[in-house]
Amino acid sequence: MQNKHVLIVEDEAPIRDMLRFALERASFSVSEAEDAQTARLAVADQRPDLVLLDWMLPGVSGTELAREWRRDELTADLPIILVTARVDEDDRVRGLNLGADDYVTKPFSSSELVARVRAVLRRSLPGGEDETLDWHGLNLDAASQRVSVGDASVKLGPTEYRLLHFFMSNPERVYSREQMLDRVWGQNVYVEERTVDVHIRRLRRALAPHGFDGFVQTVRGSGYRFSSKVS
């Protein structure tokens, strides 16, 4: 679990130092970048396990970097934690929609930071790096956010993709809407629980035409379950 490499992308030196200090004390290996261009190179060069990305950078903003990486096949599933200055509900949602895995708001305690880094790394661990998940012929391709069924291939939206990824990593188990929000949307996102229903619906609709019907099961009063057995 340790010995993971974290890249800090942050233009303000004091914050950079504080981040480095906290992470190194938690025995992560750390490298830094203070602008977008350096960050691009560092990611390509060092293949970090996680990026701590400042929201506001001079020149190219953090959001833009995040977007770039998400689009690039090689870095599509690179865990990103956004570091934002203000507490802004909209920023939160926007950031996570861009594909960030979590975020911390300045100022933050070092223990909080380390905890979040660990949480995100842990979450992305079971799926393996770019290991393609296979489940009863359902095949998940992390790079292109597509899922292939036999020869057909289905394009999923980001959220649907993450939802399916979560399900395929944790089949045969009931999860409450709350748990799913935690693990698929992120631990600090506040959206209605019924939002889960809607995305379940979208996922079902995407998979059904390809013969995958009845695998996303409703457990009334409890949540949902991904299962191969018939209900």
Next chain:
Amino acid sequence: MQNKHVLIVEDEAPIRDMLRFALERASFSVSEAEDAQTARLAVADQRPDLVLLDWMLPGVSGTELAREWRRDELTADLPIILVTARVDEDDRVRGLNLGADDYVTKPFSSSELVARVRAVLRRSLPGGEDETLDWHGLNLDAASQRVSVGDASVKLGPTEYRLLHFFMSNPERVYSREQMLDRVWGQNVYVEERTVDVHIRRLRRALAPHGFDGFVQTVRGSGYRFSSKVS
């Protein structure tokens, strides 16, 4: 998960009201204290599941209260969420060092508040242990909330599932209707005792087609028993 009791320690009435409203709407039970002394009594008296503690209280400060509770063995692991007015790095660190489990900064959205309360409560809950019960070929898997006989799965409603779970955990023993209401329905639920009969009937009807007949036994004048021995 619900029905948890939250104590609000906050001297400003409007904020207190807002907190109460948000929490009650999320079906928590709520009590209030507007000063440290009342708070001490309330904690000792009501043993709340979580405390929302204002940072700045007249007289004894919130930090002092937190410290007290942490020192006391009885309240050492009482979850505390600090409510702070300003965002201040030092406060944050100090608060978390004092053992606060989380904090919210005013102003905050009620959904955020409720989410944090839930998150903290969930964290302190016992970890989800995977439980599989097997009883004479009748199989109950807690993780997937599924009951099966061989390869056939038994379709149960939520209450029937809980009832069967209870029976399988406590076989060969007679329980009165009152005891069953306590343990299956919950302690603060008032329903007619005869309701148990109806659900017993529904459970029997669900199990019978799978060859499980006569295992839910009536003990006239006392209650019911789940048993493999013939009566």
Next chain:
DNA sequence: AATTCATATGACAGATTCGTGACGCGCCGC
């Protein structure tokens, strides 16, 4: 056997929970 009492059963209406289509909003590529 008649009576009495506890339980079994079927029916029902209210309450919950879930599925689904629609809508507005923000972001992105053009």
Next chain:
DNA sequence: GCGGCGCGTCACGAATCTGTCATATGAATT
């Protein structure tokens, strides 16, 4: 800017569950 797309929310209806009652059944007692 414009149109498309993904997302979160809402409202409505459908499906299911739940507690209660009325009545039937059966067992124990007299």
